[in-house]
Amino acid sequence: MPRIDPVEAMSGLLVLALGAFFYFGSMGYPMGTIGRMGPGFVPHWLGALSMFLGAVILLSSLRTNEPAPDLYWRPLVAVLASIGAFALLLPRIGLVGAALVTAAISILANREAGWRMLAITSAAIALICWVLFVLLLRLPIPAFWWDL
Amino acid sequence: MDIWANIASGFDVAFSSQNLMYCFLGVFLGTFFGALPGIGSLAAVSMLLPITFYLDPTTALVMLGGVYYGAEYGGSTSSILLNLPGTPSNAVTCLDGYPMTQQGRSGVALFATTIASFFGGTFGILMLYSLAPLIVQWALQFGPAEYFAIMVFGLVAAATVTQDAPAKGLAMVVAGMMLGTIGADLNTGIARFTFGYFELHEGISFIALAMGLFGVSEVILSIGHKIDKPFIQAVTFRSMIPRRDEVRRSGMPMLRGAGLGAFFGALPGTGPSIATFIGYAIEKRLSRHPEEFGKGAIEGIMSPESANNAAVQSAFIPTMTLGIPGSATMAVMMGALLIHGIQPGPQLMQENPDIFWGLAASFWIGNVMLLVLNIPLIGVWVRLLKIPYGILYPAVLCFICIGVYTVRTSAFDVVLVLLFGFAGFVLRLLRFELAPLLIGFILGPMVEENFKRAMLIYRGDFTEFLTRPISGSLLALTALLLVWTTWVILRDSRRKRPVDHPMGEADD
Numbered sequence: 151m152p153r154i155d156p157v158e159a160m161s162g163l164l165v166l167a168l169g170a171f172f173y174f175g176s177m178g179y180p181m182g183t184i185g186r187m188g189p190g191f192v193p194h195w196l197g198a199l200s201m202f203l204g205a206v207i208l209l210s211s212l213r214t215n216e217p218a219p220d221l222y223w224r225p226l227v228a229v230l231a232s233i234g235a236f237a238l239l240l241p242r243i244g245l246v247g248a249a250l251v252t253a254a255i256s257i258l259a260n261r262e263a264g265w266r267m268l269a270i271t272s273a274a275i276a277l278i279c280w281v282l283f284v285l286l287l288r289l290p291i292p293a294f295w296w297d298l
Numbered sequence: 299m300d301i302w303a304n305i306a307s308g309f310d311v312a313f314s315s316q317n318l319m320y321c322f323l324g325v326f327l328g329t330f331f332g333a334l335p336g337i338g339s340l341a342a343v344s345m346l347l348p349i350t351f352y353l354d355p356t357t358a359l360v361m362l363g364g365v366y367y368g369a370e371y372g373g374s375t376s377s378i379l380l381n382l383p384g385t386p387s388n389a390v391t392c393l394d395g396y397p398m399t400q401q402g403r404s405g406v407a408l409f410a411t412t413i414a415s416f417f418g419g420t421f422g423i424l425m426l427y428s429l430a431p432l433i434v435q436w437a438l439q440f441g442p443a444e445y446f447a448i449m450v451f452g453l454v455a456a457a458t459v460t461q462d463a464p465a466k467g468l469a470m471v472v473a474g475m476m477l478g479t480i481g482a483d484l485n486t487g488i489a490r491f492t493f494g495y496f497e498l499h500e501g502i503s504f505i506a507l508a509m510g511l512f513g514v515s516e517v518i519l520s521i522g523h524k525i526d527k528p529f530i531q532a533v534t535f536r537s538m539i540p541r542r543d544e545v546r547r548s549g550m551p552m553l554r555g556a557g558l559g560a561f562f563g564a565l566p567g568t569g570p571s572i573a574t575f576i577g578y579a580i581e582k583r584l585s586r587h588p589e590e591f592g593k594g595a596i597e598g599i600m601s602p603e604s605a606n607n608a609a610v611q612s613a614f615i616p617t618m619t620l621g622i623p624g625s626a627t628m629a630v631m632m633g634a635l636l637i638h639g640i641q642p643g644p645q646l647m648q649e650n651p652d653i654f655w656g657l658a659a660s661f662w663i664g665n666v667m668l669l670v671l672n673i674p675l676i677g678v679w680v681r682l683l684k685i686p687y688g689i690l691y692p693a694v695l696c697f698i699c700i701g702v703y704t705v706r707t708s709a710f711d712v713v714l715v716l717l718f719g720f721a722g723f724v725l726r727l728l729r730f731e732l733a734p735l736l737i738g739f740i741l742g743p744m745v746e747e748n749f750k751r752a753m754l755i756y757r758g759d760f761t762e763f764l765t766r767p768i769s770g771s772l773l774a775l776t777a778l779l780l781v782w783t784t785w786v787i788l789r790d791s792r793r794k795r796p797v798d799h800p801m802g803e804a805d806d
Contacts, residue, residue: 179490192479234713237713
């Protein structure tokens with residue numbers, strides 16, 4: 151009984167699923183002919199190719215075996231949440247507020263950071279962003295909610 | 299066309315006070331960002347792209363070019379001092395650069411890589427000077443079949459050369475190409491895979507994809523590993539003087555590295571990283587003392603650094619002559635040109651020769667600036683590395699968000715960064731290489747367009763691709779590469795473990 155490498159098996163399934171998505175998803179668009187291809191043609195066959203590669207990777211998972219990698223839940227959630235906060239806040243309260251909240255949430259990823267470090271660092275970063283991008287570089291970003 | 303007159307006029311453009319100033323600004327900021335671990339040239343160029351919107355196109359490219367090769371110069375600093383590659387293409391430099399630091403010889407390593415970088419960069423620029431005009435003459439006769447074949451060859455090479463798992467590399471290329479089909483179809487205008495989001499009509503923002511896949515996933519994994527306060531030794535001028543035998547041993551590796559780098563850089567798809575891996579592997583094989591590699595052999599830093607910088611310069615060859623970006627960072631630069639309404643390709647060299655020659659001249663001036671700047675400033679970059687990562691990464695995340703938002707003034711793109719950050723994290727845990735995905739995404743739409751156009755011209759007869767000499771031989775090479783790769787996979791499957799990657803595990 152061959153052992154199955156979880157990393158390779160997951161990789162194969164992921165590639166297979168992605169291929170299937172484009173293979174079947176493109177069927178809703180006109181395919182055209184080989185001489186006059188429609189919008190569905192190229193994604194359809196790329197999807198087929200991807201499913202084939204997914205199957206190859208899945209097969210190779212039967213022979214290798216490596217330990218499953220660690221997951222980094224805390225940094226993962228905190229970093230993604232901080233980016234989401236930026237997308238949400240920038241159009242509503244402007245750059246300075248968004249940068250402050252983004253920096254603060256992302257610092258939560260660091261287990262060793264205390265509250266004082268969080269407050270000082272995120273305030274400093276918000277200030278740097280404002281001075282650098284709005285005052286010096288004059289990028290067209292609203293700095294505060296009254297600039298919106 | 300007199301090449302000397304062109305070179306002279308190029309230096310005229312590059313020596314204008316405005317271009318000199320932005321060239322300096324570019325190399326300075328590039329070295330700064332490159333020296334910070336985790337921010338590569340791609341992130342540095344993307345973050346600084348919005349600044350150049352208000353400059354004229356030549357100046358914008360002069361500055362972004364400076365950021366690009368400046369970051370590659372600076373990237374070796376953190377490889378050598380911290381064992382953390384500043385940019386992905388400096389990863390190989392860790393192997394022998396960090397042991398040199400452990401032996402208290404970081405000064406020599408930093409000095410030597412600066413020289414190697416300058417040498418490689420100069421070599422790459424000479425290639426750019428001599429090859430670009432020839433390729434342009436040739437490229438004017440290229441049809442869609444030739445463009446298609448060049449790009450397919452580049453994509454397959456990017457996925458298979460030096461990869462541990464070629465099937466996974468190819469899967470990433472195809473995934474990138476599939477993501478590239480998202481958006482309005484060029485011929486019919488039909489929206490593909492937009493899920494009703496109007497923002498996706500123009501396709502996924504390349505910068506959002508790159509920042510999410512590389513920048514964000516890198517930050518997540520780095521926090522996950524550990525946040526250390528690095529110990530960094532002081533670097534004095536005296537400590538930079540290499541031993542005599544090291545000078546002697548450096549020449550040939552530097553030359554071989556430059557040649558390799560110029561070759562792989564000029565191929566669309568394969569970038570500096572591949573050149574550095576191969577350069578290292580070749581030096582190890584050629585050396586009479588292969589056991590010294592990994593323990594501070596100077597050849598092990600000279601060849602990769604020279605290759606890296608030669609590849610950075612020669613990556614401009616396909617970009618400027620064919621309009622095919624040679625690497626992911628080049629794609630951002632090409633985006634910058636397109637924003638200014640300039641379409642790179644053979645026509646550009648004919649109609650706006652001053653842009654090309656001015657750029658090429660500014661690259662060399664920038665390399666001289668880096669040489670002059672870096673040796674006295676090494677101490678400053680070293681101090682920069684003392685900033686703890688816990689303070690650095692929240693700022694990096696903010697800069698990424700601001701950069702992505704500004705390019706299209708779109709909060710939607712920031713949400714895409716979030717999604718691709720998650721995707722990049724998962725893919726890296728599953729040990730996928732992400733660079734092929736990005737290359738596939740960039741070249742995918744161009745492959746599709748040229749494929750469709752060629753098939754329209756040849757009325758659906760695929761044999762035309764094979765009978766035309768240039769496209770036929772490139773596709774034959776591609777097939778050969780695939781056969782060879784399959785053979786390697788089958789050979790390795792009989793052994794227990796896959797062959798050692800030249801990089802091994804970057805253990806810390």
